[in-house]
Amino acid sequence: MSDTLNNELEQNALLIGYVVGGGLKENLRVRLSGSPQAVQEGAFVVIDSNTWRFFGLVTDLQLGATDPRFADEQSEGRFSPDIAKLLVGQTLYTNAEVMPQLMMDRGPDPLSPEYSQWVKAHPDQNPRPLSVKTIPAHHALVRMADSGDIEEIFGKPDDEGNFIIGYTREQNHPLCINLDKMIQRSSGIFGATGTGKSFLTRIILAGLIKRDKASILVFDMHNEYGLDDTASDTGEEVKGLRTRFGTDVQVVGLGKGTTIRGQTPDYHLEIAESDIHPEDIELLTKELNLKETTPTTLEALVQTFGKSWFHEFKHMNNLGRIKDETGKPIPAPGSVDEWASNVGVNVMAAQGLHDKLRKVFDRPYIAENIARDTLQEVTLSLQKGKHVILSFGDFDSDLDYLLVTNLITRRIRDAWEKQTDEFRAKRTGEPRPLTIVLEEAHKLLNREMASQTTFSTIARELRKYYVTLLIVDQRPSQIYDEVMSQLGTRVTGWLGDDSDIASVLSGLAAKDSLRGMLARLQPKEEVLMLGWSMPMPMLVRTRRYDERFWRELGVRELPRTTNDYLKALGFN
Numbered sequence: 344m345s346d347t348l349n350n351e352l353e354q355n356a357l358l359i360g361y362v363v364g365g366g367l368k369e370n371l372r373v374r375l376s377g378s379p380q381a382v383q384e385g386a387f388v389v390i391d392s393n394t395w396r397f398f399g400l401v402t403d404l405q406l407g408a409t410d411p412r413f414a415d416e417q418s419e420g421r422f423s424p425d426i427a428k429l430l431v432g433q434t435l436y437t438n439a440e441v442m443p444q445l446m447m448d449r450g451p452d453p454l455s456p457e458y459s460q461w462v463k464a465h466p467d468q469n470p471r472p473l474s475v476k477t478i479p480a481h482h483a484l485v486r487m488a489d490s491g492d493i494e495e496i497f498g499k500p501d502d503e504g505n506f507i508i509g510y511t512r513e514q515n516h517p518l519c520i521n522l523d524k525m526i527q528r529s530s531g532i533f534g535a536t537g538t539g540k541s542f543l544t545r546i547i548l549a550g551l552i553k554r555d556k557a558s559i560l561v562f563d564m565h566n567e568y569g570l571d572d573t574a575s576d577t578g579e580e581v582k583g584l585r586t587r588f589g590t591d592v593q594v595v596g597l598g599k600g601t602t603i604r605g606q607t608p609d610y611h612l613e614i615a616e617s618d619i620h621p622e623d624i625e626l627l628t629k630e631l632n633l634k635e636t637t638p639t640t641l642e643a644l645v646q647t648f649g650k651s652w653f654h655e656f657k658h659m660n661n662l663g664r665i666k667d668e669t670g671k672p673i674p675a676p677g678s679v680d681e682w683a684s685n686v687g688v689n690v691m692a693a694q695g696l697h698d699k700l701r702k703v704f705d706r707p708y709i710a711e712n713i714a715r716d717t718l719q720e721v722t723l724s725l726q727k728g729k730h731v732i733l734s735f736g737d738f739d740s741d742l743d744y745l746l747v748t749n750l751i752t753r754r755i756r757d758a759w760e761k762q763t764d765e766f767r768a769k770r771t772g773e774p775r776p777l778t779i780v781l782e783e784a785h786k787l788l789n790r791e792m793a794s795q796t797t798f799s800t801i802a803r804e805l806r807k808y809y810v811t812l813l814i815v816d817q818r819p820s821q822i823y824d825e826v827m828s829q830l831g832t833r834v835t836g837w838l839g840d841d842s843d844i845a846s847v848l849s850g851l852a853a854k855d856s857l858r859g860m861l862a863r864l865q866p867k868e869e870v871l872m873l874g875w876s877m878p879m880p881m882l883v884r885t886r887r888y889d890e891r892f893w894r895e896l897g898v899r900e901l902p903r904t905t906n907d908y909l910k911a912l913g914f915n
């Protein structure tokens with residue numbers, strides 16, 4: 344049997360029905376030839392009409408009847424089984440609504456005489472899928488997509504840069520994303536708590552690390568990504584990226600002596616007092632309920648003390664006024680009052696700020712003198728192509744997260760900006776692309792914060808300075824719209840809240856059709872992939888993060904530490 348015939352037979356087996364109506368705006372109506380259960384919402388279907396091939400998604404299923412009476416009454420009891428079956432077959436049916444997404448002119452059958460003429464008229468031999476601009480004709484046949492169709496649209500698993508992210512719901516065909524394209528812009532992974540965001544992020548990060556085209560910096564607020572973890576629901580062991588990739592991935596613990604669930608990180612990150620800039624404090628305005636006088640006070644501090652403003656301010660006392668020998672009230676020596684009076688700053692404002700900053704002064708990971716500039720080490724490692732997972736250990740308050748992520752990202756972005764400018768001027772030392780992973784992104788990218796943080800600048804700049812974000816969040820509606828609109832790839836698991844659903848679909852032409860699909864995703868391990876780096880929206884059963892995944896990725900566990908070796912030898 345010829346391949347073409349074989350292919351045709353296979354495709355016939357996938358037929359589900361034919362087009363009976365609809366249009367571009369209202370989607371196509373497809374009469375199903377079999378039972379409604381043959382198709383599910385989100386199914387990827389193909390429609391051939393003349394020389395055109397259309398690709399679309401099933402967005403709804405509806406029961407219909409040629410006459411409502413046949414639907415309202417069961418005919419089985421009234422007629423013999425054969426007649427009842429015939430009657431049902433003739434009068435009752437299911438329609439699927441299909442949202443056409445892409446189309447492609449394939450030209451006539453290669454064996455037909457018209458083909459050579461068509462080829463002449465279309466020198467671009469390799470037809471490419473285009474956004475849909477027309478519709479298939481009446482009665483065009485509709486079938487489920489086969490693996491060839493999926494590869495046509497999403498690429499083959501072994502194409503350069505492609506990575507299997509999951510499988511189609513019905514037929515289990517592997518689905519790829521292009522990692523190189525994905526990191527050209529910032530992207531987002533969304534879904535309610537427990538839908539599998541962190542697991543999917545691990546999978547994508549493993550793909551990116553293996554591909555080795557970009558460095559990764561993870562702000563690991565919940566200590567999940569670096570070292571081995573236990574799944575909170577199943578109790579099963581979850582491998583960390585450090586465990587699998589070895590020293591290419593460095594786990595950095597925030598603060599001296601910090602451990603991550605009893606394990607020691609590769610090194611500790613300490614922040615020098617002189618690394619803290621007024622803007623780092625201004626970012627905490629809401630968190631610390633700072634007054635609008637804060638910027639003026641901070642400016643005066645920097646003017647008086649320069650780089651050591653934080654240290655000097657921290658060590659001022661708040662004794663206020665004391666009486667001198669004559670009984671006259673004077674500012675206590677070394678007090679905030681004394682400094683403020685000397686430089687002509689509002690004393691109350693300065694005292695208030697000093698009081699509120701006590702929470703920051705107390706942070707154990709901020710030190711006057713640090714033995715090693717670990718922040719510089721992180722930057723250098725990333726520039727050299729290593730990956731860094733910054734674990735927050737027990738510092739899991741919003742204050743820690745806001746302060747540390749902003750400060751580090753500002754420093755790193757400055758380094759990348761400098762390197763990019765040098766590269767543009769001298770054409771040497773092209774910066775290594777960097778992707779920064781942010782869990783709980785809404786804390787940093789909400790409407791109020793977004794205008795001030797480096798993160799929103801990064802999202803807006805695309806890859807101008809070789810840095811992009813991968814944001815992971817359960818409340819997309821709280822992320823500033825302008826940041827959302829910049830995300831090239833949005834991957835979203837189930838979301839329960841209407842405003843969250845609206846925000847992940849914002850800006851998409853097909854949002855009305857996709858809304859229902861998103862609301863009816865499985866509660867776990869199923870996502871809708873959307874956005875610029877995807878040829879069309881697609882429903883995906885995500886890949887499982889397990890031993891098979893690592894095997895398929897070609898990454899084997901290497902016993903690294905002496906303890907690991909002892910374990911491997913059977914000593915525990």
Ligand SMILES: Nc1ncnc2c1ncn2[C@@H]1O[C@H](COP(=O)(O)OP(=O)(O)O)[C@@H](O)[C@H]1O
Binds near residue numbers: 534537575
């Ligand atoms: N891809 C996956 N492979 C294996 N287990 C998964 C996967 N996605 C989700 N799970 C299961 O679902 C649970 C919740 O996933 P998680 O990524 O922690 O959710 P989220 O970060 O969205 O709150 C995990 O503990 C795990 O048992």
Ligand SMILES: [Mg+2]
Binds near residue numbers: 540541542
């Ligand atoms: Mg999570």
